[in-house]
Amino acid sequence: MERGRWDTPEAVERELSARLALVEPTEGIRGMLFAAVLDTVRFLGDEQAVSRIIEGGDVQKDLDLNELYPVPPFMRLFFAATRLLAPQLGGFEEAMRQLGVQGTLAFINSMFGAEVRQQVGGEPKQLVEMLPEAYRMAINFGELQVEWTGPRAGRIHMRRIFTPVAYNEGMLEGALQAVGAQDIQVRGWQTSLLDSEYTLAWDS
Secondary structure, eight states: OOSOOOSSHHHHHHHHHHHHTTOOTTOEEEHHHHHHHHHHHHHHSOHHHHHHHHHHSOOOSSOOTTSEEEHHHHHHHHHHHHHHHHHHHTSHHHHHHHHHHHHHHHHHTSHHHHHHHHHHTTOHHHHHHHHHHHHHHHBSSOEEEEEEEETTEEEEEEESOOSOHHHHHHHHHHHHHHTTOEEEEEEEEESSSSOEEEEEEEEO
16 A cells, blocks of 8 residues: 655645544643754754744644644644645655654653663663553554564564554664664564554664
């Protein structure tokens, strides 16, 4: 199945609308992931770009990094940031991927990530084993399963995750980067609108 259509603004809006139509009111994302999007825009753009995105959406200005917020504001913020960064980063997918990497780094540096870091001790395989638990700390919906295909290779199954494949690839890549993995390879594809699978491999 296609990874999503990002070739025209209209296609991007259709992708966003299709995902938002499936959100349940109880589903939420922690403020740290909102902040990671804004920090990426700030780093690659400027403070003015951050202000434009906030003013054009419904993001709270006083985000609590550890609080759960509804999914729709995050998705609208994420897509707005992607549109802004795409020309600079070489397209929508690369912008999404970079936002995903930064999202993981924000989690790793949070109080939730500190617990994960302590448990994995810099071991990439242990980190991958903990990904289902780590995702549950950052969001309160969806499911992630790990399947090993080799000593440093595996397959990740994601179910009911609203972010596009490229963003999730970046999240997985960022997680492996955070524990010092080398020659990281992550590749994903959709199996349905909110379900996807990923192969990942690395060298120690």
